[in-house]
Amino acid sequence: MTELYQIHYPLDNNSLQARPQVLAMGFFDGVHLGHQAVIQAAKEQADRLGLPLAVLTYTPYPGLVFEKQALPWRALTPLKQKVELLEELGVDRVYVLNLTSALAALSPEQFVDQVLMPLQAKAVVAGFDHLYGRREEQADMAHLAEYAKGRFIVEAVSKTTLVNQDVKVASRNIRQKLAEGDADFVKESLGRPHQTSGYVVHGDARGRTLGFPTINIWTSEEESLPGIGVYVVSVEIAGKRVLGMASIGRNVTFEKGRPVTVEINLFDFSKEVYGEFVKVDWLHYLRGEVAFSGAEALVEQLKKDREDSLKYFEEN
Known part of the structure; x- marks a missing residue:
């Protein structure tokens, strides 16, 4: 059964109960085909290294922290369902990090040193467009190896598109199509x-x-x-x-x-x-x-x- 940890910055090593592991990071709302590709890549790293597979995700939705929302925001997959889906994909641990002003103020280097390293990540996997660090200097996965300084493996997963369509599988697109009633598009995007x-x-x-x-x-x-x-x-x-x-x-x-x-x-x-x-x-x-x-x-x-x-x- 997947272990669930609700954690808060600054991180408390006792509450983390971390050990060497492979870490997939992202918000993962919907656990759609793109997210599944990230988890699969992380699972392959974990199997190769003989380590547990963990997911680092966040709460609440980042848009609620950084922007005023015109309408109530609703999840494609509330946390309980998200964890259940991640468990089906072979995830051993899920860390839900409270997204606060203090966390959002970290530079990319501080995020690596004060979040990823305490989680004892030996490999970090995310989508190519995953961002981390404070807004004015957010970094993407192309720069993560620079901040990792050889302490862990970095793998960026390229975008997933729908079959026969040049449409990126993305939570935002799925929410829009769901609101329009396009259940078939949503089903194809989620798998x-x-x-x-x-x-x-x-x-x-x-x-x-x-x-x-x-x-x-x-x-x-x-x-x-x-x-x-x-x-x-x-x-x-x-x-x-x-x-x-x-x-x-x-x-x-x-x-x-x-x-x-x-x-x-x-x-x-x-x-x-x-x-x-x-x-x-x-x-x-x-x-x-x-x-x-x-x-x-x-x-x-x-x-x-x-x-x-x-x-x-x-x-x-």
Whole structure:
């Protein structure tokens, strides 16, 4: 099981419990294909050197520390999910370094001497564009060997692009496409479907009267939901994996000005599951939210949505 350490600058050697190790560093939000390439390169270094593999990541998101945010920032992968994904990639330890003004004031050389060296890094691996050190003199991976002074191996991993596209795999691009509802782009960039989690809560129970009963999901504000629309989904619930279709929207057919809700119609599932914790994989965007003339028109569209969802599952 991956060990998790929450650490703060200046570093306390007792809380680090560090030993010689290979260190992959980055924010790793999404643990997308580019991040996976970094972890794989670090894993190969760790195997070659016979050392554990550790990840150095940060909290909170750097943009929250350095810039005023116009909108609330939400993670593609909250810390718990990020650690789980890193564990699947063979990471032995995750160090979560609190990103503070004091840490951000370090020069690149000080960052190496006062952060990387106490972590006993014998090799440091990161994406080619990873930056460290205070803003006015931030350094990239091309300069890390200069500051390492032969004390550890340095490896920079080149950018990852989508197959048949000259599009860099990047968390910022994924967030933008997720907000636009492009679940297929997100899935290709992550190497898996985007996943959110939450609890089944009570809704209006209107779907039941329409012949399309739904579970309503309360999702934490720290998670990133896709943009408003109707999606094909796969849901892990009550120990089962169930297929279905989901609506993220304001239920505009029946009432305007409602808050955004997540409602999922599960196929071949009829249990009462209030309070259950669920994980939702967002597989494919079907359509946008529409204000229908009434319940009859909505039901006809829901029938088509179900057909389109089942067709997607047959083809995929």
